[in-house]
Amino acid sequence: MASHTHDAGPRPAWTPPARKPPLSSRMLRAIWRSLPAKRHDVGWEPGLAVPAADGSPLITDHYFPRADGDFPTLLVRSPYGRGLPWSPMYGMLFAEQGFHVVLQSCRGTGGSGGEFDLWRNEAADGRATVSWLREQPWFNGTLGTVGPSYLGYVQWALALDPPPELKAMVVQVGLHDPYALFHTDGVLQLENALLVGAGMTHQHRGIAPFARATLRLQRRLRAIITARPLRGAYASALGDIPWLDDVMTHQDAGDPYWNGASLARAAERMSVPTSLITGWYDALVDQSFEQYARLRQAGCDTALLVGPWTHASALQQGWPEVFAESLAWLRAHLCAEPSGLRPTAVRVHVGGEDAWRDLDDWPLSPGTTSWFPTPDGHLTQQAPADSVPLTSFRYDPADPTPSIGGPLLSRTAGPRDNSALEAREDVLTFTGPQLAEPVDILGPVAARLSISTDTGYTDVFARLCDVDAQGRSTNVCDGLARLRTVGQAPSEVTVPMSTTAYRFSAGHRIRWQISGGAHPRYARNPGTGKSPADAVDFIPTRITLHTDSALILPHGSRTTGPSGAGHPDA
Numbered sequence: 001m002a003s004h005t006h007d008a009g010p011r012p013a014w015t016p017p018a019r020k021p022p023l024s025s026r027m028l029r030a031i032w033r034s035l036p037a038k039r040h041d042v043g044w045e046p047g048l049a050v051p052a053a054d055g056s057p058l059i060t061d062h063y064f065p066r067a068d069g070d071f072p073t074l075l076v077r078s079p080y081g082r083g084l085p086w087s088p089m090y091g092m093l094f095a096e097q098g099f100h101v102v103l104q105s106c107r108g109t110g111g112s113g114g115e116f117d118l119w120r121n122e123a124a125d126g127r128a129t130v131s132w133l134r135e136q137p138w139f140n141g142t143l144g145t146v147g148p149s150y151l152g153y154v155q156w157a158l159a160l161d162p163p164p165e166l167k168a169m170v171v172q173v174g175l176h177d178p179y180a181l182f183h184t185d186g187v188l189q190l191e192n193a194l195l196v197g198a199g200m201t202h203q204h205r206g207i208a209p210f211a212r213a214t215l216r217l218q219r220r221l222r223a224i225i226t227a228r229p230l231r232g233a234y235a236s237a238l239g240d241i242p243w244l245d246d247v248m249t250h251q252d253a254g255d256p257y258w259n260g261a262s263l264a265r266a267a268e269r270m271s272v273p274t275s276l277i278t279g280w281y282d283a284l285v286d287q288s289f290e291q292y293a294r295l296r297q298a299g300c301d302t303a304l305l306v307g308p309w310t311h312a313s314a315l316q317q318g319w320p321e322v323f324a325e326s327l328a329w330l331r332a333h334l335c336a337e338p339s340g341l342r343p344t345a346v347r348v349h350v351g352g353e354d355a356w357r358d359l360d361d362w363p364l365s366p367g368t369t370s371w372f373p374t375p376d377g378h379l380t381q382q383a384p385a386d387s388v389p390l391t392s393f394r395y396d397p398a399d400p401t402p403s404i405g406g407p408l409l410s411r412t413a414g415p416r417d418n419s420a421l422e423a424r425e426d427v428l429t430f431t432g433p434q435l436a437e438p439v440d441i442l443g444p445v446a447a448r449l450s451i452s453t454d455t456g457y458t459d460v461f462a463r464l465c466d467v468d469a470q471g472r473s474t475n476v477c478d479g480l481a482r483l484r485t486v487g488q489a490p491s492e493v494t495v496p497m498s499t500t501a502y503r504f505s506a507g508h509r510i511r512w513q514i515s516g517g518a519h520p521r522y523a524r525n526p527g528t529g530k531s532p533a534d535a536v537d538f539i540p541t542r543i544t545l546h547t548d549s550a551l552i553l554p555h556g557s558r559t560t561g562p563s564g565a566g567h568p569d570a
Helices: 022-030 086-096 122-133 152-160 178-182 188-206 207-225 242-249 264-270 285-297 319-334
Strands: 040-052 057-065 073-078 101-106 143-149 166-174 274-281 302-310 346-350 355-359 368-373 389-395 429-433 439-453 456-467 473-484 491-504 509-515 543-544 552-553
Touching: 022 086, 040 086, 040 122, 057 122, 073 086, 073 122, 086 101, 086 143, 086 319, 086 543, 101 122, 101 389, 122 319, 143 152, 143 319, 152 166, 152 264, 166 285, 166 319, 178 188, 178 242, 178 368, 188 207, 188 242, 242 319, 264 285, 274 285, 274 319, 285 302, 285 491, 302 319, 346 439, 346 491, 368 429, 368 509, 389 429, 439 509, 456 491, 456 543, 456 552, 473 509, 473 543, 509 552
Parallel strands: 073 101, 073 143, 143 166, 166 274, 274 302, 302 346
Antiparallel strands: 040 057, 057 101, 346 355, 368 552, 389 543, 429 509, 439 491, 439 543, 439 552, 456 473, 456 509, 473 491
16 A cells, blocks of 8 residues: 555645636537536646656646535546547536546657556556645545546556555446457457557547548558458558557467556455446456456445446447446545445346346356257257267358457447348357247356367357347357367367346347357457468368357346346346
8 A cells, every 4th residue: 555645734725727628628518418417617727747657747637626615536547638528528527526637648648758658657657646646735635536448447557556545446448458458368359459559549649630540440441451461461551559569469368578467456455446337348348347356356345337338339328327327436435425326236237128227246146057059050958968060160261250249449339230140151050949938147158169170270259149039130248269179079168258138038039159250350360370460371260069069148137127027037
C-alpha cells in the first residue's frame, strides 16, 4: 500500500477559472437524453502539465462543478485523446453530478510528452498523477477512477499499489490482459490487432486523422488480411507501429515479451470497491468475468452489470444504463450516497428473453448438460458408446471460413444471422430438437472436441446458436482453440466458448456450429505449423470430428427476475 496520504490540513484558496468546456463538447452533451438531471454547471481548466514518473508532461484537463463545497475527484487516463467523446462523456457528465474530473492523456499521446509504450508506463504514471493531485487545493483526499477499454487497464495499473485516497473504481468494457486481447490460445486475433493499432496510433490525434486512418484500413483491409506474410502488411494503411509488430508476432503467452502485461494480480488482493460493466458481445467480456471471480475470491465489494451490448454499443445505445450504474457506484463509495445501488451484486440481460435479471452471484450453479453430435446432424443427450469418426470437412486457408458477428471491436459485432455461413461446406452444424418449453442457460459454455486431421495442425472454432421457428440461426457465444494432432489418432481439446445468459424460447432449437476458423477475426491457420504472421505457404486441412465430442451447456437459474416470473432450468 502506498505510504503517502493526503494532507488534511488547511488548503490554499482556489479561484475556479471562468472557462466553459469546449463548444463541441457542450453541443454533444445537449443532444443526449435519458440521463440524470444536471446538478451543477461545469467549469474547465485545460492544458495542465502533470509530471509523469519520468518527468514528461502529461497533458491534463480539469472539469469541475461550479459550486461551493468539497467534491471528490475522478481520475480518467486515456491514450485516445481528451476531445470527443471523452470530454462530454466523462469530463462534463460526471462534473455535472458533483465530481472533479481529471482527464489526462497517457504518455506519448494527446500532446503528452515521452513515448507511448503499450501498458508499461501506466502504473508509474498513475501514481505520479495521484502525487500531483495531493498538491491541488481543490482535491479533498477522496479519489475514484472510471473509464472503458484501455481506460480500464490504467485503473488496474493504479490498483496494483492503490493509494489510500482511492475509494472506488468503475471498469467499463475493460481490459486487464493485453495478451488475451490479441491472442486466443496462441492464435492471433487479427481484427482486434488492426483496430487497436488504428485506435492507439491515430485517435488521440483528433477526429479527422482517426477517420482518415480508419477509411484507409477499410479500403485496404482485404489486401492486409490476405497478405503472405501477414507481418507488416498493415503499414500501408496505418504506418509503421513497432509495438503492433511485437504483439502480432509474440503469440506465446509465456513469452518474456508479455511479462507484467496482465494485471490480473491487482484483483487478487483488491480491497477497493469495484464495479465491472460489460456486454455479452464485448470483445473483452471474458476479461470482466475473470476479474469478477478474482474480486469475489478476494472478498472485495464488487458489482457486475452485463448488458446486450458490444464493445462500442455499451458506450452508445447502452450509455444511459452504463452511466447510471457508474454514477450510483461512485456516489455510494465517494459521497456516502448508497440509495442508487441495487440490492444484488449482479444484473445480467438475458438474451432471447430481452429481460434483465438480478442475481446474487455469478455463475449460480456448477451444473451442466452435455449434448452429443449424431451422424445425421442432430444433437442428442445420449452419450455415444465409443469414439469413432463421425464426419469431416476441409478447411482451406486460401478460402478461409469467414467471421460473422460475435464479440468483436468492430461495428459488425453482435448477434447476426448465420444462415449463409452455415451453408458453407467447411462449416458443420448439429441441431437439437424443437423445444417444448423455454430453456435458460446462465454461465460458461464449452465444447469438448475429439478431432483428427491429415496435416497435424488446425484451429477449431465452436459456436452456440439459437434457431428460431423460421430457421434463422443467431449466434449466442463462441470460442476458438489451437490443436496439434499426430497421425490418424484423434486429439482432445476443450474450447471455452465464453459465458452467456440466454433463453431459448419454446419452438426454438439449440445449434452447435463447428469450423476451422473465423477470418479475419482470427488469422488463418496455414496448416504447416508456421506462425500465421510469417507463413507464405498454405495447406488445406481435412478435419475429422469424432463421436465423443460434446457441447457443454450450463444449467439455468430458478432465481426470480425483476419481472417476478420464475424460470425453468436447462
